[in-house]
Amino acid sequence: EVHLVESGGGLVQPGGSLRLSCAASGFSFSSHDMHWVRQGTGKGLEWVSAIDTAGDPHYPGSVRGRFTISRENAKNSLYLQMNSLTAGDTAMYYCVRASAGFDLWGRGTLVTVSS
Amino acid sequence: QSVLTQPPSVSAAPGQKVTISCSGSSSNIGNNYVSWYQQLPGTAPKLLIYDNNKRPSGIPDRFSGSKSGTSATLDITGLQTGDEADYHCATWDSSLSAGWVFGGGTKLTVL
Numbered sequence: 001e002v003h004l005v006e007s008g009g010g011l012v013q014p015g016g017s018l019r020l021s022c023a024a025s026g027f028s029f030s031s032h033d034m035h036w037v038r039q040g041t042g043k044g045l046e047w048v049s050a051i052d053t054a055g056d057p058h059y060p061g062s063v064r065g066r067f068t069i070s071r072e073n074a075k076n077s078l079y080l081q082m083n084s085l086t087a088g089d090t091a092m093y094y095c096v097r098a099s100a101g102f103d104l105w106g107r108g109t110l111v112t113v114s115s
Numbered sequence: 116q117s118v119l120t121q122p123p124s125v126s127a128a129p130g131q132k133v134t135i136s137c138s139g140s141s142s143n144i145g146n147n148y149v150s151w152y153q154q155l156p157g158t159a160p161k162l163l164i165y166d167n168n169k170r171p172s173g174i175p176d177r178f179s180g181s182k183s184g185t186s187a188t189l190d191i192t193g194l195q196t197g198d199e200a201d202y203h204c205a206t207w208d209s210s211l212s213a214g215w216v217f218g219g220g221t222k223l224t225v226l
Contacts, residue, residue: 035215037217044203044217044218044219045205059214061212094160100171101150101162101166102160107158
């Protein structure tokens, strides 16, 4: 069965850093572009980053320069290094596989930025 | 403020049909495929429609999508109480700040 399982979320102070991980199973991880999408409480979805099969990253302006997406195909793993965190980054972070649409989502890991 | 505009809420009775709209511009919906996601309470989103009107395997044909110009719609027929959820549209935006964009989400209430 195909799965994405996120980990690494938690409480962090403003200005701090956090590294999220996503473990993929049940499919050919290296063959898919992968994304991180977040959702603040009671809010809509927001695309946070993407990495294609060649390892090239893409970011929206809201996180560019602060967040770094990476992948380790040998370990079927996706990562998100988040630096200089602010309260606005508080959200559930989802690891997402892109095929035709965002076709596979993990359950998410919660990041709370607060003092 | 989301790039794509959806109504915050819609409602209809069981068995009825509901339409959820998603409005954008030429830099996003007008020139790119639209996908739709269902998010049941307390769960992660799930792909309902991709490439404007295609359904992944396992998605019932009660769910259908369409696109015209810079707007897209999701139709749900034969409403069931289990359809009560948030629905999100998404597409690629090829403006200067290129990236994936979502609508603000629409809460469907089945009365």
